[in-house]
Amino acid sequence: MQYxxxxxxxxxxxxxxxxxxxxIRKLRRLLAxxxxxxEIKRRRHYEKPSVKSKRKLREAERRRKRxxxxRAQDR
Structure with a gap:
């Protein structure tokens, strides 16, 4: 298993x-x-490469929309 x-x-x-x-509350805020x-929650179980690539695409799309x-608000 490679990390x-x-x-x-x-x-x-x-x-x-x-x-x-x-x-402890401050530490939790920092960690979040x-x-x-x-990241800990995501690594709890194995993620197949196909699922991983789909997740990365969704995250990239979310960042792009954001x-x-x-930019639309700044104009």
Whole structure:
């Protein structure tokens, strides 16, 4: 089983006098913003190459539409 290398910045959350719960919430927000949670969920099960390529096409289409909407709003 071969994994794609994951590169990113190290995430760090400091626990101060406000408590551990607050630090955990902050860590979850950081993980979500970096896309780590989505990646973990996606890698939980094997994804066939055909399904993977279809997913990538859908994601690219979603990004393209988002860019077009943003350009239309800016005009």
């Amino acid at each position: 794609e290398p994951v590169q990113g910045r190290p995430l760090e959350v400091r626990v101060d006098d406000r408590g551990v719960e607050r630090a 913003s970096e896309g780590v949670l989505r 860019r077009e909407r943003k």
